[in-house]
Amino acid sequence: MKKTTLNIAMAGLIASTLFSTGCATIFGKSNYDIAINSNPAGATLSIVDRDGKEVYKGTTPATVNLKSSAGYMSKAEYRLKFDLEGHEQKIVTLTSKLNGWYFGNILLGGLIGMLIIDPASGAMYQMPAVSVDETLNKKSTAQLTELKIVDINSLSKSDVSKLQKID
16 A cells, blocks of 8 residues: 555656646756857957847857847847957847757647746756858958040040140
8 A cells, every 4th residue: 555655656756846837947948058169260359239238249269158048938039249450340149040949849848848937947948059150251352443435526625735645
């Protein structure tokens, strides 16, 4: 009889643990280390979240810890801005995506995991990449020139006097 009571208690403990947690929270995470590189290295890196708040400022290469969620049931989105003298500015958007483990709540976590725990912990979403590698393009230094063809009869007398004959 003691063995049966113990088995029921153990089964109850396991069931309550499974139904009071979220799958994405157990098997996933809500913060990700993202390695950010630029070619050439040494670019000024500025990361702004979806609310316009700067969450990081430094130089490349860098490893930055970013949240995958921007709040309850809201995925994170970041704008990464690369600046390097002599190169064109580059802006890259990094947006989190739905974590596949979130759907494990259908089998294990139930509604509590699906509607409360995973969305509140931020593990409902995951970052799509563990690294960002960007090549910065050099600014063009060539000056554009314009070729304009006109009829000599459309020029003023002073412009005609400035013309030079080419042999």
